[in-house]
Amino acid sequence: MPATLRDVAARADVSVRTVSNVVSGYTHVSERMRQRVLAAIDELDYRPNPAARTLRTGRTGMLALIVPEIDVPYFSALARDVITAAAELDYRVMIDQTGHDHERERELLTGDDRTMLFDGILFSPLVTQAELLEMDSTTRIPLVLLGEHQFDGRFDHVAIDNVQAAHDAVAHLLARGHTRIAAIGAQPLEPYATPQQRTAGYEQALREAGLEVDPDYARAAAHYSRADGYTAATELLRLDPRPDAIFCFSDLLAMGAMRAVFDAGLSVPDDVAIIGIDDIEEGRYSRPSLSSVSLDTAFISEQAVARIAARIDDPDVEPEQIVAPHTLHVRESSGG
Amino acid sequence: MPATLRDVAARADVSVRTVSNVVSGYTHVSERMRQRVLAAIDELDYRPNPAARTLRTGRTGMLALIVPEIDVPYFSALARDVITAAAELDYRVMIDQTGHDHERERELLTGDDRTMLFDGILFSPLVTQAELLEMDSTTRIPLVLLGEHQFDGRFDHVAIDNVQAAHDAVAHLLARGHTRIAAIGAQPLEPYATPQQRTAGYEQALREAGLEVDPDYARAAAHYSRADGYTAATELLRLDPRPDAIFCFSDLLAMGAMRAVFDAGLSVPDDVAIIGIDDIEEGRYSRPSLSSVSLDTAFISEQAVARIAARIDDPDVEPEQIVAPHTLHVRESSGG
DNA sequence: TTGTATGCGTTATCAT
DNA sequence: ATGATAACGCATACAA
Numbered sequence: 007m008p009a010t011l012r013d014v015a016a017r018a019d020v021s022v023r024t025v026s027n028v029v030s031g032y033t034h035v036s037e038r039m040r041q042r043v044l045a046a047i048d049e050l051d052y053r054p055n056p057a058a059r060t061l062r063t064g065r066t067g068m069l070a071l072i073v074p075e076i077d078v079p080y081f082s083a084l085a086r087d088v089i090t091a092a093a094e095l096d097y098r099v100m101i102d103q104t105g106h107d108h109e110r111e112r113e114l115l116t117g118d119d120r121t122m123l124f125d126g127i128l129f130s131p132l133v134t135q136a137e138l139l140e141m142d143s144t145t146r147i148p149l150v151l152l153g154e155h156q157f158d159g160r161f162d163h164v165a166i167d168n169v170q171a172a173h174d175a176v177a178h179l180l181a182r183g184h185t186r187i188a189a190i191g192a193q194p195l196e197p198y199a200t201p202q203q204r205t206a207g208y209e210q211a212l213r214e215a216g217l218e219v220d221p222d223y224a225r226a227a228a229h230y231s232r233a234d235g236y237t238a239a240t241e242l243l244r245l246d247p248r249p250d251a252i253f254c255f256s257d258l259l260a261m262g263a264m265r266a267v268f269d270a271g272l273s274v275p276d277d278v279a280i281i282g283i284d285d286i287e288e289g290r291y292s293r294p295s296l297s298s299v300s301l302d303t304a305f306i307s308e309q310a311v312a313r314i315a316a317r318i319d320d321p322d323v324e325p326e327q328i329v330a331p332h333t334l335h336v337r338e339s340s341g342g
Numbered sequence: 343m344p345a346t347l348r349d350v351a352a353r354a355d356v357s358v359r360t361v362s363n364v365v366s367g368y369t370h371v372s373e374r375m376r377q378r379v380l381a382a383i384d385e386l387d388y389r390p391n392p393a394a395r396t397l398r399t400g401r402t403g404m405l406a407l408i409v410p411e412i413d414v415p416y417f418s419a420l421a422r423d424v425i426t427a428a429a430e431l432d433y434r435v436m437i438d439q440t441g442h443d444h445e446r447e448r449e450l451l452t453g454d455d456r457t458m459l460f461d462g463i464l465f466s467p468l469v470t471q472a473e474l475l476e477m478d479s480t481t482r483i484p485l486v487l488l489g490e491h492q493f494d495g496r497f498d499h500v501a502i503d504n505v506q507a508a509h510d511a512v513a514h515l516l517a518r519g520h521t522r523i524a525a526i527g528a529q530p531l532e533p534y535a536t537p538q539q540r541t542a543g544y545e546q547a548l549r550e551a552g553l554e555v556d557p558d559y560a561r562a563a564a565h566y567s568r569a570d571g572y573t574a575a576t577e578l579l580r581l582d583p584r585p586d587a588i589f590c591f592s593d594l595l596a597m598g599a600m601r602a603v604f605d606a607g608l609s610v611p612d613d614v615a616i617i618g619i620d621d622i623e624e625g626r627y628s629r630p631s632l633s634s635v636s637l638d639t640a641f642i643s644e645q646a647v648a649r650i651a652a653r654i655d656d657p658d659v660e661p662e663q664i665v666a667p668h669t670l671h672v673r674e675s676s677g678g
Numbered sequence: 679t680t681g682t683a684t685g686c687g688t689t690a691t692c693a694t
Numbered sequence: 695a696t697g698a699t700a701a702c703g704c705a706t707a708c709a710a
Binding site: 359 | 679680681682685686687688
């Protein structure tokens, strides 16, 4: 049976008020009292009950991080940094994965579940903007979006400039003389923001170079997984003329694509150059090492946690759109 | 201002008791009442306050998963499955990473922090058995250990048979004719259970084959990371005679080791065969694909969650030692 | 089957 | 600076 404030108060022969003050680090308490209380706390091995504290204050000290899949390297790297950044501000992080399930996303956001347990949500969504709009009416819990970027101003956002990032990747391939540049990750069937923006950057770069956009060269990928990359690349390699470069919308897609190229008896980068987005560590050790656009998960995490903390403290702060920097890393897979 | 039980009761013109019964799915409530209550709940958009419920019941419905680093593929795969398994039993999962920091581990376990927020802890420890012993006296929260296996009987454990797993990997290399088999991941300086057991299996397999154990061939690796694998392999390749195979204590070490072999101008598996443990997806797409011992994170997670749930329901259940199955997957990196 | 009343452990208001 | 006490929202013992 854990000790309570009352027990400590009785032991130290002071009021619970005083004990509470000591525990919460309140200033107006005499040194003699404090010592007496501290001694009692130590003797009884007292620890504040977080549930009671939460009931009283309305704060849990917990954030939720919602991602499609925690075991996707980009998201686990993000989680690592979010947990670290949150710890700095004395928040702890609960992780939930939606598994690409829209229904589950909605459930988590609307709190049909138990969302109230969190002070705020960091949400890396698959949902479209329209769905998000709809949800906003039902949820009132502080929310920061990661990786979307529609600039509609109603939500806090932290994300890179997806159009520019995609443009940079393709521009690099163009600069190296590639002219038949395919893309894996476009999802024409569903209007997600990220693939749309990256597709826009891809096409923009091609047009700037005076090249035509060949619809056959843009392949969908449902989950940005290695398997999706493998499948899509295999299809691309059967085209005539064959692409001489592939821009993958994620590094995981790129890993799958590279393996597909080898299995087809071709070489990366000699026959087909490949570049991805995310800059996961895996790509720095693969053979060949993977060119990629780096997203700085540490920056994204710090900003996101800072925003959510601000919004928790004041729900009416103006939403901010934070653009995280990105960096092109040229490695072996694109001839670097 | 969220609606409370009282509000719902007033609205439906019934007592809070009845509302509570309906919400908790209590059986003895007339259909007419139930409908009236349900309607009121809907109109007021009522949701139970988890903090109040926790304060009353002593249950939070939350588990903590403590791992060294969430962005290590094995741990993120484990986290994925733990979250899934926990959801089946209506538990949610908070993830904390110790970052190889013993002090942090102790803090989390002893609840110097806020551990009381969880109903139980799933703990993948770095600590030694001795430290764990010490901690047990201070913590009383249900605990299940993952990946340790000392069979001391005081804790619930879920882990593979590390000795056998290492033995299987090395036996495979021996069967393929390798005779100079090195190991990366032994940590002779610190008495962690996992590396000790894997080292034991490694040496045992060598001796059974009538080979000598060469201490130069066993290299330490602090974090089981790609970087550690790269460094250790680079050193191994400078030895004379050079190893003709390397058994890595994790797949991540193996990925680094493979890259080191290539950078040394050698071939995997022709010059040096490589095998790891964990069977992460990355190894199935790498070139060459990585032979590995698979750990079945789904099984481990299900068992661990089942155990912790049992212990939460009855703190006095007898501790169980659950041995998870492992499977050898031979792929290109060892000539498969 | 349903209503009333108490307490879970804290924080915060109001006195002193 | 400190003490007494009232909520916070829920679940349940006890009554009816």
